[in-house]
Amino acid sequence: MLKIENLHVRVAGKEILKGISLEVRAGEMHAIMGPNGAGKSTLGNVLAGREGYEVTQGTVEYNGSNLLELEPEERAAEGVFLAFQYPVEIPGVNNTYFLRTALNAQRKRRGEAELDSMQFLKRVREKLAVLQLKDELLHRGVNEGFSGGEKKRNEIFQMALLEPNLAILDETDSGLDIDALKMVADGVNAMRAPQRAFLVITHYQRLLDYIVPDFVHVLADGRIVESGDKTLAHKLEEHGYAWIAERKLAGAA
Amino acid sequence: MASALLESLLDEDALRAAEAGVPAAAAAARHASAHAVLRDGLPRARDEAWKYTSLRALEQRRYANGDVDVATRAVDAGAFKLPGIDGARLVFVNGAFRADLSTLPVLDGLVTSFADDGAASLPLARDRDADSAESRAEAFVRLNVALAGPGLVLRVAAGVHIDEPVHLVFAGAAAEADVAWQLRALIEIGAGASLRLIEHHVAASANAHLGNLVAHYALAAGARLDLVQIQDAAAATTLIRRNGFRIDSDAMLSMHTIEAGAQTMRHDLCVDLAGRGARFVSRGVFALRGRQHADTHLVVTHAARDTASDIAWRGVADQRARGVFHGAITVAKGADGADAQLSNKNLLLSPQAEIDTQPALEIYADEVKAAHGATVGQLDERALFYLRSRGIPLDIARRVLVGAFCNAMFADLAPTPLRAHLEALLATRLPQAGAAA
Numbered sequence: 228m229l230k231i232e233n234l235h236v237r238v239a240g241k242e243i244l245k246g247i248s249l250e251v252r253a254g255e256m257h258a259i260m261g262p263n264g265a266g267k268s269t270l271g272n273v274l275a276g277r278e279g280y281e282v283t284q285g286t287v288e289y290n291g292s293n294l295l296e297l298e299p300e301e302r303a304a305e306g307v308f309l310a311f312q313y314p315v316e317i318p319g320v321n322n323t324y325f326l327r328t329a330l331n332a333q334r335k336r337r338g339e340a341e342l343d344s345m346q347f348l349k350r351v352r353e354k355l356a357v358l359q360l361k362d363e364l365l366h367r368g369v370n371e372g373f374s375g376g377e378k379k380r381n382e383i384f385q386m387a388l389l390e391p392n393l394a395i396l397d398e399t400d401s402g403l404d405i406d407a408l409k410m411v412a413d414g415v416n417a418m419r420a421p422q423r424a425f426l427v428i429t430h431y432q433r434l435l436d437y438i439v440p441d442f443v444h445v446l447a448d449g450r451i452v453e454s455g456d457k458t459l460a461h462k463l464e465e466h467g468y469a470w471i472a473e474r475k476l477a478g479a480a
Numbered sequence: 481m482a483s484a485l486l487e488s489l490l491d492e493d494a495l496r497a498a499e500a501g502v503p504a505a506a507a508a509a510r511h512a513s514a515h516a517v518l519r520d521g522l523p524r525a526r527d528e529a530w531k532y533t534s535l536r537a538l539e540q541r542r543y544a545n546g547d548v549d550v551a552t553r554a555v556d557a558g559a560f561k562l563p564g565i566d567g568a569r570l571v572f573v574n575g576a577f578r579a580d581l582s583t584l585p586v587l588d589g590l591v592t593s594f595a596d597d598g599a600a601s602l603p604l605a606r607d608r609d610a611d612s613a614e615s616r617a618e619a620f621v622r623l624n625v626a627l628a629g630p631g632l633v634l635r636v637a638a639g640v641h642i643d644e645p646v647h648l649v650f651a652g653a654a655a656e657a658d659v660a661w662q663l664r665a666l667i668e669i670g671a672g673a674s675l676r677l678i679e680h681h682v683a684a685s686a687n688a689h690l691g692n693l694v695a696h697y698a699l700a701a702g703a704r705l706d707l708v709q710i711q712d713a714a715a716a717t718t719l720i721r722r723n724g725f726r727i728d729s730d731a732m733l734s735m736h737t738i739e740a741g742a743q744t745m746r747h748d749l750c751v752d753l754a755g756r757g758a759r760f761v762s763r764g765v766f767a768l769r770g771r772q773h774a775d776t777h778l779v780v781t782h783a784a785r786d787t788a789s790d791i792a793w794r795g796v797a798d799q800r801a802r803g804v805f806h807g808a809i810t811v812a813k814g815a816d817g818a819d820a821q822l823s824n825k826n827l828l829l830s831p832q833a834e835i836d837t838q839p840a841l842e843i844y845a846d847e848v849k850a851a852h853g854a855t856v857g858q859l860d861e862r863a864l865f866y867l868r869s870r871g872i873p874l875d876i877a878r879r880v881l882v883g884a885f886c887n888a889m890f891a892d893l894a895p896t897p898l899r900a901h902l903e904a905l906l907a908t909r910l911p912q913a914g915a916a917a
Contacts (some may be wrong), residue, residue, distance in 0.1 A: 319884030
């Protein structure tokens, strides 16, 4: 589904990603872990198409075509979804209007029929229940006045509604209490499917107790320095990121 | 040497006609004003209040002095109908009252009349204009005093509540020549009374007229005025408006303003918080494109204790448009306990657009709460990316964000068909989906 090869990315003149290669197949759950400043969020943003991220080398193939050529809205319609680390508050843009506009814009681009408001609301109600979000949030501005936990749950709710093929979760666990963390994990697990892949970016191993990954990759200083199965996350938790740095140094020497 | 504009309007015949048949004091006021404007001409860029609005092009134009055939101008009521507004309606076409298009109010305690002796019938107006018309910067007030025809007078008796909005329509209609019209209005709201009023500028047909409206409002103690101003004049017009307000103790003025039309627009808002506990709330938006020029000039004086002003305006300029916002608040000596809030936020949607904003606050009293701020910026890239990342195309995302930015100024209006109309009107002035970004 997603094939990243030797990806180099520069942000504000500084090289952040220094040659990442990663392959994600349909149905897989990949976790990207790493210390602060390793480039984890950069990876999520560059895949979603944010401006200001300059790809200087390498390729990203998504379902056989060049993902980097697509506008952010085209990527969304093709099934790429980024759950933001810091969801943006947009006062004055009604949440329901926003979601319906987004969903129907995606459907239109895919040549599917747009949903009328009855069909749309039915779908919304189903998904809200999973995340235990209140109806009332729909009538507010996008993320306006949401608590930190509500914002993160709202991201997962949007994901559930938009049903992407490739979901990238950028530190969705940060700032969540244990109850909210479980709700988020339930929302993600409910969406695991053979045709869908996940890239879960996180700083802590905690989330991975609830969302069990097939693969864990450690990102440090713009490179994937270690890949393994879910046990790698536990090793990291035990030894800390310094352990990776030491191993890297040993490898270099 | 007078400009082409003033020559075309203030010839001997026009001056004689304006001074004929009015009381001596009015004739004297007209005479003095006409000669003052002929002597001093129009404001220049070096007049501080006109720093950002050049009148050089206007000066070179000639206009017919009023529209002699105004009674027969075809005007379709569809041009000014507002959803949900079906009460009293006073329609002025090219500055002249058209009874056939109007529905005069038949409400106890609301009196409508037309003072046919121009300036002098409006005592409040005369007092204020005598002060303000002393400088060249007030050339349009001078012109108005010199030439205005029968003025509108609206009076609400003490204690009377007029809940159904009174709709004032100022329609421009094409004529054989471009017309300059002058109109005065005096609106008085008695003690403890209230009025809802809509000031609505529209195009009945494409025209390039010059409109000059001077309105004076007096709110007696405990009165309330809810004023909605919708300026959607024809694209080629020049529109000059001065709204003066005197607000007595515990009276309240709440206004919402949209500036969307006209080629060149100047709007002076002079608010005098004259009595203890007087309050003023203003929300406004200008949405400009093409080569539109809109200059909003707000001057608020806190003259009494415990007065409050709360002003928030937003501006959007696209293409080569230019917006100007001047917001000056003075808290006079002795106006202790005043609360003055002024915010002006603007969005530039094109590299060729320009917005100049000048908030100014002068405080001479004690225990004053005051805040003012102004920004000019671009659309929030983070919000834009957020919308796009969910599949919303760039052009729609931009429209959604600019619309939300503007509509925030109407958030405190009840969700009526009128509010929906304001939002829909603004939407027609924002970058269109499908247009090049």
